[in-house]
Amino acid sequence: MTTTRIILKKGEEDRILLGHPWVFDNEIDKITGSTESGDTADIYSSRDKFLGRGLISSTSKIRVRLITRHKDGLDRGYFKRLVDQALTLRLQLYNHETDSFRAVYGEADNLPGFICDCFTNQTGQKVLVYQSSFAGLEPFVPHILEALSKTLEPVATIERNDLAVREREGLELRKGIIQGVLPDPLVIKENSILMNVDVLNGQKTGHFLDQRENRLSLMPFVRNSVVLDAFCHTGGFALHAAQGGARSVTAVDSSDEALKSVKKNWDLNGFKTPLDTVNANVFDFLKDHEGKQVFDLIILDPPAFTKSRSTIESAIRGYKEINYRALTGLKKGGILATCSCSHYLYPDAFIKLITEAGKDAKRILRFIETRQQAKDHPVLAGYDESLYLKFHIIQAV
């Protein structure tokens, strides 16, 4: 197979030299060679400086995603090396025998658009759940899965390619078991808490591993607390609160399925802590509680309010509103744990809107801890998109 040669327009190399792995359509000056999805392309600056080697997507505005900054052969052995590198980091961070972790995190592991979560049950069986959203890498996914399976030896591998972004890449939507037998139920242990994971029908891969360490960071504040877990999903934060001795927990979500799994997880852990599950829009729920100051700890973990730069203003209004209302519902001296997983809401802008919400709510805020996504979702320097989760623990007096 020949390698396509792509020359960028003048000045377009700066971002790439800093570490960003994407080449957009409108940055390209000249293409020599084939541009089918999955073709290999070498990228050069306008001055003919080699910048890196990547794969082409014929349908996306992101025309090439770089895999390497050298002229490595992108073959089966190379993809195995990338997977092994990714797994070596996770092996340093977590216990492969008992822990669940994100085994591959896309661009940050040089495997653009590809993520894979590894869920480990109580008998040490592993289930891999992957999503792949870049047409260029699609022909190589079997090599990546082969390498993952060789080391992790999963009892089942699940494809969750039911992602809308795949359509933009000209890829079909698919999900299902592609290998093995799925343990039913699949129960993982996170920070000593048992949780059911629905890898086939749950949101995303079934469980949000990116909040694992943030859930743990709230343990100092939960004892004897009246806790609100807003946007609770399967109850990650709520369960940690119960484990740490909360007085009571209210868990709010707009999905009945999510609330059912909170209750199931509560029973699974044998928690006796009073639990109130509420199916509501969090905006309405917080409005009803405005000014009541009943909660000692409120967790706000909404879905991304924007996935593009163009809708950032309305997203900011949404974030500000829930933070304002949550602050008015918090007891004096209480703790607000507030998150944003919108990449386009940059860290400074998030802090600014929280500060303004504090002013409107007439509360003085103390930022106690600032965190990000878990360590198995590392941030690639020069590629800001890989830092998406912002998490603050704030005391409001």
Ligand code: SAH
């Ligand atoms: N905190 C969770 C993850 C939250 S994901 C954890 O630790 O696992 C976001 C959740 O918000 C989803 O479960 C979704 O069903 C819910 N959701 C989205 N919009 C909502 C809204 N307006 N009101 C209530 N819940 C909402």
